[in-house]
Amino acid sequence: MTEPRILLATPHAGYEQRLRRAFAQHLDGQLRRWDMAGIAADPAALLHQLGDISPAVVAIGPDVAVPAALELARQLDLERPEISVVLITAPSPELWEQAVGSGVRDVLAPDAVDAEVQSVFDRALEVAARRRQHLLGDTEEHAPRGRIITVLSPKGGSGKTTVAANLALALALAEPNRAAIVDLDLQFGDVAAALRLAPAHNLINAAHGSNGGDRMLLKSYLTAHVSNLWALCGSDSPADGEAITCDEARAVVESLAEEFAYVVVDTSGGLSEHTLSVIEASTDLVLVAAMDVPSVRSLRKELDALDQLGLIHARRHLLINRADSKVGLDLRDVEATVGQVVDVALPSTRLIPLSLNQGSPVVESEPRSPVARQLTALAQRFLEQPAELQPARRRSRRAR
Ligand SMILES: Nc1ncnc2c1ncn2[C@@H]1O[C@H](COP(=O)(O)OP(=O)(O)O)[C@@H](O)[C@H]1O
Ligand SMILES: [Mg+2]
Structure with missing residues (x-):
């Protein structure tokens, strides 16, 4: 917690x-x-x-x-x-x-x-x-709404898509048909590839076609994965990257959270306007950093930026990827720099690129491996928590 x-x-x-x-x-x-x-x-x-x-x-x-x-x-x-x-x-x-x-x-x-x-x-x-x-007392009541779990990292290549795909799948394996994944990496999204999906529709069609509002219609844009996970994949054309506004992206994610208990959002590196807009609506952030000084420092800066924008409402979960790399840095150093306890540490293993190439995330293809166990433990953090947090709005920034 x-x-x-x-x-x-x-x-x-x-x-x-x-x-x-x-x-x-x-x-x-x-x-x-x-x-x-x-x-x-x-x-x-x-x-x-x-x-x-x-x-x-x-x-x-x-x-x-x-x-x-x-x-x-x-x-x-x-x-x-x-x-x-x-x-x-x-x-x-x-x-x-x-x-x-x-x-x-x-x-x-x-x-x-x-x-x-x-x-x-x-x-x-x-x-x-x-x-x-x-x-x-016991009078607290919240409208039922799913958790929106956004996977973030200041850098590309740090393992966001790996984490997002495995987390979403682990949630779907635990609670079939209650988890969705959205690919918000608008230019180079690869959630579809990570899950070996051939989507008929993508996030942009969904945003425009459903006007963000019609939940049933929105569901018709999703692609089903065999493990009862539902995916809203990215466009396969980088040129489409700007074809959806921040408000549209956020509206789609929020509508999905009315239908699904868990909505996992994969993002591109850094804090784009689209990412910030979805962070506003998120209940949880999974912060991914690699085990090296530049990554950890950038993550600290990213967190400072979020604090300065007033985006402090979401629970933050810190995940260190390739945590066993021998680079003269240990998890305590990371915690000291980031100012937060490391919640999950993933080892470096060739199972990850292998599973990515095969389109079958490790929580499904190698569930007993240490890396899959860690990713399942990450999912567990959400399964045990009631969806009680509601989003806050940023101040002084206007979503476009
Ligand atoms: N723990 C790990 N061990 C080995 N390779 C990894 C690990 N995590 C990620 N990778 C590899 O690193 C590359 C980038 O991962 P990816 O999840 O696509 O990052 P991002 O979405 O942040 O750009 C991929 O080739 C992936 O297979
Ligand atoms: Mg990615």
Whole structure:
């Protein structure tokens, strides 16, 4: 589970490292930074960015002007009273008075020692758990909607299609006819090849033909795989890459999520406008990086970009491909750079290119192999989770 329990609202990356050190193993993987740089003027819009993630604690500061921090705390208190707010700034009697008036739960000095940091956050988490029980009780209800799981990587060739095809197939094997895969690599999509499908229709036909709205019609554009997986393949002409707008792509994916419990989206490398648009609607991101310094650094930058765009609502699952490569880097180094626990590590194996050439992903053709077991474990992460997250919209970017 990588939904953050603690959100740190600050432009100060160094302080995030400081908190992680203070938490040590204790809160591993549960902290996420909410980069407020440049957008601190508008707390209401900031709240909107939270979408439906529900951290237990929001810590504000340091390096956030106190009036802006208090305003954000007030807004949180009004709109999201189940969240405990911790203000990170130098305490003083006057500040305390203002903080209490704004619904702040605790004030922590930026230079507090580890033990104090821990006890402030422990208390804030405990209070949040109680509030949640009282406020939300069992009354939470969500419209049934499938998970949208988008596979991302800053680079091409890192294994996105391999992961997307295997993940979708593993989900379909576990829950027949409940999983779909969409090829959003608009220019060089190869999902059809990876699954040995000969699609009669593609994403572009589906977007235009069904106007994104008619779900039954949309289904008629899908191609069936023998394992009860449904695929919306890409066009086989790179020239068609721009033939569909971001809104159309997103609408198709969202409609599919009304029909399928799991919609896996394969993307091209990097953050294209189309990819960003689908990320907005996603409940989960599978982040794929290879085991080398440039890949891991690029992934960190990609995550920073998502944070800056306010795209923080989706659960993030980190997958390292070819994780056994002997390159003087280990998973701990990767975790330190990316700032997140590695959820799945895939070994390098010739079974992957072999299976790709045969159009039969390893979870099906070599289910007992170590690599297939890891990919099945990835699928398991979604099978066990109820589809409870709803998407948030990005602020200040207009989808085309
Ligand atoms: N774990 C792995 N071991 C060996 N080869 C791999 C592995 N993962 C991917 N590959 C190979 O790397 C190439 C790129 O993989 P692909 O999934 O198409 O990447 P992307 O979609 O990110 O461009 C393919 O030839 C694939 O067979
Ligand atoms: Mg690909």
